[in-house]
Amino acid sequence: xxxxxxxxxxxxxxxxxxxxxxxxxxxxxxxxxxxxxxxxxxxxxxxxxxxxxxxxxxxxxxxxxxxxxxxxxxxxxxxxxxxxxxxxxxxxxxxxxxxxxxxxxxxxxxxxxxxxxxxxxxxxxxxxxxxxxxxxxxxxxxxxxxxxxxxxxxxxxxxxxxxxxxxxxxxxxxxxxxxxxxxxxxxxxxxxxxxxxxxxxxxxxxxxxxxxxxxxxxxxxxxxxxxxxxxxxxxxxxxxxxxxxxxxxxxxxxxxxxxxxxxxxxxxxxxxxxxxxxxxxxxxxxxxxxxxxxxxxxxxxxxxxxxxxxxxxxxxxxxxxxxxxxxxxxxxxxxxxxxxxxxxxxxxxxxxxxxxxxxxxxxxxxxxxxxxxxxxxxxxxxxxxxxxxxxxxxxxxxxxxxxxxxxxxxxxxxxxxxxxxxxxxxxxxxxxxxxxxxxxxxxx
Numbered sequence: 001x002x003x004x005x006x007x008x009x010x011x012x013x014x015x016x017x018x019x020x021x022x023x024x025x026x027x028x029x030x031x032x033x034x035x036x037x038x039x040x041x042x043x044x045x046x047x048x049x050x051x052x053x054x055x056x057x058x059x060x061x062x063x064x065x066x067x068x069x070x071x072x073x074x075x076x077x078x079x080x081x082x083x084x085x086x087x088x089x090x091x092x093x094x095x096x097x098x099x100x101x102x103x104x105x106x107x108x109x110x111x112x113x114x115x116x117x118x119x120x121x122x123x124x125x126x127x128x129x130x131x132x133x134x135x136x137x138x139x140x141x142x143x144x145x146x147x148x149x150x151x152x153x154x155x156x157x158x159x160x161x162x163x164x165x166x167x168x169x170x171x172x173x174x175x176x177x178x179x180x181x182x183x184x185x186x187x188x189x190x191x192x193x194x195x196x197x198x199x200x201x202x203x204x205x206x207x208x209x210x211x212x213x214x215x216x217x218x219x220x221x222x223x224x225x226x227x228x229x230x231x232x233x234x235x236x237x238x239x240x241x242x243x244x245x246x247x248x249x250x251x252x253x254x255x256x257x258x259x260x261x262x263x264x265x266x267x268x269x270x271x272x273x274x275x276x277x278x279x280x281x282x283x284x285x286x287x288x289x290x291x292x293x294x295x296x297x298x299x300x301x302x303x304x305x306x307x308x309x310x311x312x313x314x315x316x317x318x319x320x321x322x323x324x325x326x327x328x329x330x331x332x333x334x335x336x337x338x339x340x341x342x343x344x345x346x347x348x349x350x351x352x353x354x355x356x357x358x359x360x361x362x363x364x365x366x367x368x369x370x371x372x373x374x375x376x377x378x379x380x381x382x383x384x385x386x387x388x389x390x391x392x393x394x395x396x397x398x399x400x401x402x403x404x405x406x407x408x409x410x411x412x413x414x415x416x417x418x419x420x421x422x423x424x425x426x427x428x429x430x431x432x433x434x435x436x437x438x439x440x441x442x443x444x
Contacts, residue, residue: 006046008033014053026132052088057328129175138421139186148192153335180219208236215246226252248392258313259306292321298348300339367431400434
């Protein structure tokens with residue numbers, strides 16, 4: 001009689017780069033554990049593995065709350081061991097064990113080998129493209145580099161993750177082939193800074209070449225780019241986006257601000273004129289491109305004049321997607337060491353509210369402009385007679401969705417559940433500031 005496998009559940013907090021780390025670790029212990037999906041909240045498990053985020057205040061608070069909840073599950077007898085790794089435990093390695101002694105083991109963001117060994121597997125120094133996917137099987141994140149050489153004033157990532165290290169192109173292509181063999185049809189390319197890719201290995205920015213290589217992988221139909229840095233942006237990436245049908249006309253490029261004064265304080269290596277010119281170039285070279293960005297309000301040096309300049313820029317650039325953060329002073333960063341965090345929290349909140357209200361009108365206008373058009377979508381899920389879909393202009397988890405009511409006659413009576421992960425053409429009939437409503441036209 002075979003022994004019952006121990007049950008392990010992994011919970012990933014923070015960014016998609018953390019999710020890729022979790023998936024690589026889970027692939028190394030497959031066969032040793034029954035891996036319980038993250039969605040099964042409060043499941044009884046032998047090991048609860050928490051991948052934490054330590055980027056900014058809100059993310060750190062979320063991670064600490066998750067650890068404390070895991071400890072409560074352990075006290076209730078629903079969890080055997082609690083093991084914590086990732087950015088938070090890397091950043092506060094000396095403090096956390098004493099503060100939360102109920103955690104059985106702590107590992108940093110770069111402690112993969114000892115973590116894998118602690119879970120009972122033999123770590124290997126050899127590269128492996130293997131992943132245990134925790135996303136829906138039709139899309140996956142592809143992390144093309146680790147670490148960052150930037151020294152933005154507000155960011156602790158270089159201290160947590162170390163210097164920039166590109167993954168060799170051959171290994172990424174091999175990983176993409178493996179993912180395609182699992183049924184992945186959309187790759188979301190991520191890194192701390194995707195446009196920096198290749199400088200350490202090839203002495204040149206090689207993202208455009210990588211996109212071309214990835215697009216040759218059979219089964220991959222969409223490639224999406226996230227986390228691009230504006231400084232010295234490689235324009236050959238825009239050429240790929242304009243001519244390569246597999247590269248989505250979608251760019252995630254965190255700009256953070258437009259004021260010369262604030263950008264200088266942030267140590268972003270660009271000014272407002274550079275930023276405006278880059279946005280203009282993107283829209284000129286890739287007609288119809290959708291731009292997602294993030295902004296920070298309340299950074300030291302942002303007075304009322306600088307904030308009004310930011311609001312004016314939002315109205316001028318009309319980003320289709322935009323998110324914003326309130327500045328959080330992080331110990332060990334340039335900002336914490338050189339600037340007083342002297343903007344009151346209530347002012348930061350008021351600025352955030354006003355910026356997001358302005359953006360909501362822009363997002364609504366963009367979505368309404370798409371009504372009565374047709375677009376190709378991928379089906380992410382189905383329930384209660386409705387498909388949840390995305391076009392090339394929406395990224396999972398961060399953007400809105402396209403909701404499509406199942407129509408048996410339009411789709412040939414095919415079981416709707418079997419269509420998850422497939423592409424279809426839809427006709428957009430309605431819009432709000434977040435989501436679109438559409439009708440099915442035909443499967444692609």
